[in-house]
Amino acid sequence: MSFWQARSGWLPGKAEVVVIGGGLLGVSAAYWLAEAGLEPLLLEAGVPGTGASGRNAGFVGPGLALSYQQAVATLGRAQAREVYRSTLGNVDLVRQLVAKEDIDCELSTDGQLSLALEQGQWDAKRKQAELLAADGFPTDVVEREELARFIGTPVAAHVAGGLYRPNAMSINPMRLVSALTHAARRRGAQIMTGVQVRSIAHINGRIHLETSTGPLNCAAAVVAVNAWTPALVPQTAGLVTPARAQMLAYAPAAPVFHAPTGASVSPTGEYWRQLADGRIIVGGRRDLDVGFATTAQTPTDEVQAAVEQVLPGLFPELDLPPVTTRWAGAMARTPDQLPIAGPVPDVPRAWFALGCNGHGVAFAAFLGHALAQAVIDGHMPDALRPFSLDRPTLNGPSG
């Protein structure tokens, strides 16, 4: 930065509340802060949607990255039930926001199908359905011969059946982020793009930010930089691992998939949906990228080649058109696969959240709302307690 750039006055110099990061989480925090009349300033290193929020598959589902059995083992039955219930609320929050702001983000309410491959996965899925039903969350068990309701092509012999969640939705995620950014701005938020925040500290009773465009002071802050969090909140280093998730899109095809669908072809999971214009988008095979913790958002040949094998391996008669687009996005993983949220250590009145482990569309909307509430109330909302930085499963031997 030159002498002049450091004094450019491009940044306002001070602001009441600053939101760092323009993904769905940051944009929704800015939206709710502006809705409460606080005129937040949002700083984004790229443009809104540069990170995972503009690159994901658009599944908007209840639940977590963990299966319900795993959530019960990690959180205990009562808290797992509470958290799962709240994730149903997250889906509703997205639905309500879309309706309230009249957002055209191609919202579809077709539910979500999760396929079981081989008997072992099928047994586990049936157990999951039983446990969910016992806790008041009925899920539809779909026998193999009923899959034709959802999939208009024969399935391979190892596809045993599936679970269907009717209350899940899908969206065009970039449209949601863009529309929410505009809605925040209309309500008084200032959005500044191309500004990278380099550090956040508490100095003389104020929050001090060093940015690529000069320094800035504020009274409160929300850190919403997901995979990039360790750079700003060093206490999360070692707990948050960035991971690259990759997708591709095929040219339009005749309708085959009537609901967004997932399957664990690999341990890290595969997922696909067919859009209204006939394009099928598919992602997964992160297993081939493990050990390569990166915030790089560029696709790689090995993973892309494996993603291309996912649908042919499950649907032998599917006639796929050529691939037109390939992309990658940075997500944030945590040791117990649950998000982290709460006060930024050593920086009073700064709050942060991240780490939805690839399941953050509905969750980010909720976390953004909760962090806005934390800024307004000056304390951590109860709903964030299961996600605190000092929980034993994050830091303890089982984490």
Ligand SMILES: Cc1cc2nc3c(=O)[nH]c(=O)nc-3n(C[C@H](O)[C@H](O)[C@H](O)COP(=O)(O)OP(=O)(O)OC[C@H]3O[C@@H](n4cnc5c(N)ncnc54)[C@H](O)[C@@H]3O)c2cc1C
């Ligand atoms: C390929 C892929 C598929 C996925 N599919 C799904 C799905 O179908 N359903 C689902 O629920 N979830 C999915 N996810 C996960 C979901 O996208 C994320 O959980 C969610 O978008 C996280 O939102 P966020 O706002 O926390 O983070 P991000 O969207 O990553 O936003 C963080 C922002 O911070 C900015 N930033 C970083 N550092 C700085 C800095 N120092 N200063 C200023 N700005 C900074 C970045 O540019 C970025 O825009 C997927 C993710 C990927 C990558």
